[in-house]
Amino acid sequence: MVKRTTYCGLVDEKYLNQEIDLAGWVQKRRSLGNLVFIDLRDREGIVQLVFSQEINAEALAVAETLRSEYVISVHGKVAARAESAVNDRMKTGKIEVEVTELTVLNKSKTPPFDIADNVTASEDTKLKYRYLDLRRPEMMAAIRTRAQIVKSAHHYLDDHGFIEIETPDLTKSTPEGARDYLVPSRVYPGSFYALPQSPQLFKELLMTAGFDRYYQLARCFRDEDLRGDRQPEFTQIDLETSFLSAEEIQSLTEGVIAQVMHDEKGIDVKLPFPRITWNDAMARYGSDKPDLRFGMELQDLSEFFKDSAFKVFSGAVANGGQVKAIVAPQAAAKYSRKQIEAIQEYIKRFGAKGLAWLKVDNGEVTGPVAKFVKDQQAELIAKLGAQDGDLLLFVADSKKVVADSLGYLRNFLAKELDLIPANQYAYTWVVDWPLFEYDEGDQHWIAAHHPFTMPNEEDIHLLDTDPHAAHAQSYDIVLNGYELGGGSIRIHTREIQEKMLKALDFTLEQAQEQFGFLLDAMDYGFPPLGGLAIGLDRFAMLLSGRDNIRDVIAFPKNSKATEPMTTAPSRVASAQLDELGLNVEDAPEK
RNA sequence: GGUUCCAUGGUCUAGUUGGUUAUGACGCCUGCCUGUCACGCAGGAGAUCACCGGUUCGAGUCCGGUUGGGACCGCCA
Incomplete structure (x- = not known):
């Protein structure tokens, strides 16, 4: 057991002349012969340790052997620095710790890159040694921003009557939307689970069950090519409600965001956020996620x-x-x-x-x-x-x-x-989206949001006559030109849902095969419902001032969807494949 | 699936018209140093120039391919 009084970065004048214990990583050794300074780092910051003959000769001798990233624990006295030795650039720069006992808990190889914020190593190297990259203060800060967002969202949603419920990660493949990640079934060779692209259908069914307000930090999986703001697995602050209007759901969402902005940035945002219709956004900004800064x-x-x-x-x-x-x-x-x-x-x-x-x-x-x-x-x-x-x-x-x-x-x-402008957060709602969009590649109409989105009340009749002209009760929340989240009022009657699926060229048989459980549920008292999901990764990225969501994910994939540290994905033993009834064709050993 | 850029000591990087002992910085190692905090000073080690092939008397450099990586378009209900 390592004794520890406080974190390195938190040692301040209130510990003056006290004996304390610290543990951490060696950031830097500066040896002046019989006087050695060590910058000791932990998650809260850096404090200077000082070793000399006068303080403790034994500790001084060991201090000479310390190298970058050694893990040590020390016992010593907090001393005020001489006026001339004060470092104003350091939070702990007015004091130092005179070390009388030094224990090397572990040595370290020379790290492949400096554990510092101005690191120049390639993305590839940093990902391979992700645990070292995460030691860098700016990375740790970004991950902690994410944690704060989660904490604030939990707090707000709990306070507003939302019940946290988990939904399955092994579920059924859905035809529309992104490619699914598939998981082979051992019990039913040739059959597959899919990892959820979102918990959409489950959360609707939770409303049918009567939970009324659901939320979850939902892991979503989409097997599509990556971008700076897209990873194959990502997290949504996912919520769904019964009996609320689009405006009420937007207002709850604004509450979550306001809570986060208050807790994390100390900013009290002005509510409500502006609303702009999709048509106006496209006309005035040429984008469905306009940057209003x-x-x-x-x-x-x-x-x-x-x-x-x-x-x-x-x-x-x-x-x-x-x-x-x-x-x-x-x-x-x-x-x-x-x-x-x-x-x-x-x-x-x-x-x-x-x-x-x-x-x-x-x-x-x-x-x-x-x-x-x-x-x-x-x-x-x-x-x-x-x-x-x-x-x-x-x-x-x-x-x-x-x-x-x-x-x-x-x-x-x-x-x-x-x-x-720097440090500005321009939120806006983009509302009144088209219900459908035309897929030029596949030459057919697809749902602009998803196939369970409710048309505007006044457009419902268009489903019979001119469905593709209809607009939807869907809404996106946009921050600084990024789609932060989106949602909609959902269809809750079988009649409208079937018309919608028909407009998407589903036959009734296909619809029954793929969403039968949802359509069936609509026959058993399905309440009016709607919800939304906020992209946690993007939110954390924007609030920590980064331009890549990799920086707010502890262990992300690189742009080729692999993980340089673990080297996933990887080949598996043929016995594993046999058990699953799988045959891998044409896959050269790498 | 497409476009485009990149690959040189541990890290970042220079390398001209094809001929250099392959450049520099940081880091690393050794020695000296009692007030450093980008410590300083002296010395030293460290490179299969991603890989395969071609052109050439001669390739880090030119050509073809492969692999790996970055960005973008498509894709992402």
């Missing part, structure tokens, strides 16, 4: 340019498309023609065929297409609210291409032009 909105010039001599503009309008622009403030001098062309190349990935641009100079526009708009220039500048020195960027194309490319450009330029 800055302006630079998309402005519609379709009408303005419908008769333009510039055929790219007028032609797009004539073909049912749009011309839209964003005004990049004081960016004219910052972007050369060549740089703008590079941007143009970049937005081609969103389908844009080109990027027209103008610079505003002395009340006039300049640039390659200026000649087409010369006679309208004053009107154009006034309409866009542009100033001298601004850069105007135009995309003329279909509605979708215009939104995608200018929406991307808006975010890109805001970053480059440093228009995004």
Whole structure:
């Protein structure tokens, strides 16, 4: 048993002249011969230990042999540092511990990278030695931010009558949505469980059971390619309620977020958060998850340019498309023609065929297409609210291409032009989503949210006539341009649910096979219900100021969905496969 | 599935037109040092230039492939 009085980072003047015990890792040894300083680190911070002949010769001798990341325990006296030796950059910089007893609890190899916040090692190296990476204070802080969010959410939801209930991780594969992770059944060779993409159906059934308010920190699994804000397994703060309206559910969600912001950031957010319809978000920001920390909105010039001599503009309008622009403030001098062309190349990935641009100079526009708009220039500048020195960027194309490319450009330029204020948290609800969206790849209609989403009351009749025009009672909560969470009012009658599935080209037989248990439940007193899930990983990422959710997951996967530390996924013994009745084809040994 | 970038001591990295003893910093090791905190000073060790093949008198460098990794598009109800 190692004795410990307090954490290294918490030793302060109240321990002055007291004998204390500490334990931790050696951050740094500074030897001046017969005077040795050791920075000792634990989860709360660093304190300086001092060893000398006068204090204890034996301890000094051992201190000389210490190296980075050795684990030690010490006994000593907390002493005030001399005025000249005070370190203002250290929380514990006014004191030091004069060590009389030193025990080496374990040695350490030289770590592959410094245990410090400015570490330069590659992501791969850091993940391979994740336990060392997590020793770094900024990593530990991010993981602790996550823990605080969880604690606050528990607190708020418990206080508001939510009951925490676990749902299965081994469940049934669902056809729509992401690819499932499959788990073979030993008892039924050839049959598979799936890991849940979300607890959606279970939480609805909990409402049927009458729990009324459910929540859970739900692990979700989706076998899709990764991104900075996407991991194959992630956690949702998942909740579901009975008998509440969309507005009431949003208000509860705001309560969770406000509690978290108060507890973790000390910020009392202003409620309610703004609401923007999906249509407006797409029109004004070119995104269904707009970053509201800055302006630079998309402005519609379709009408303005419908008769333009510039055929790219007028032609797009004539073909049912749009011309839209964003005004990049004081960016004219910052972007050369060549740089703008590079941007143009970049937005081609969103389908844009080109990027027209103008610079505003002395009340006039300049640039390659200026000649087409010369006679309208004053009107154009006034309409866009542009100033001298601004850069105007135009995309003329279909509605979708215009939104995608200018929406991307808006975010890109805001970053480059440093228009995004630091330490600001801009929450917004995006509401009134389309119920369906068209999958260009598979050439069919899919549910925009999921197939259990309730249409708007006034659109229910459209399910019989023009289902794909219907809008949904669904809502996303957006923070700083990230989809933080989303939810909806669910369908609770079999009649509407069957119409919905029909609109998605499910036959009744398919529906019965895949969701039969849900449809059956609808025959036994299924209450009106709705809920939402907040992405815990993204929330923690945003509140800890990181740009990758790996940083708030203790043991994440890399971008290729493997884990460099354990080397999962890995091959298994053929006996294991035999037991499962599985045959692996064409899988070379690695 | 696609696009693109990358791979050089433990770590990060320079390496020009194909010819160097493969550069530097940090780290590491040894010695000296009683007020350091980016300690200092002196010395030292440490590289299969990811892998396979090709071009060439000669390849870290050029070409082809493989592997691993990063970012992005598709995908993510």
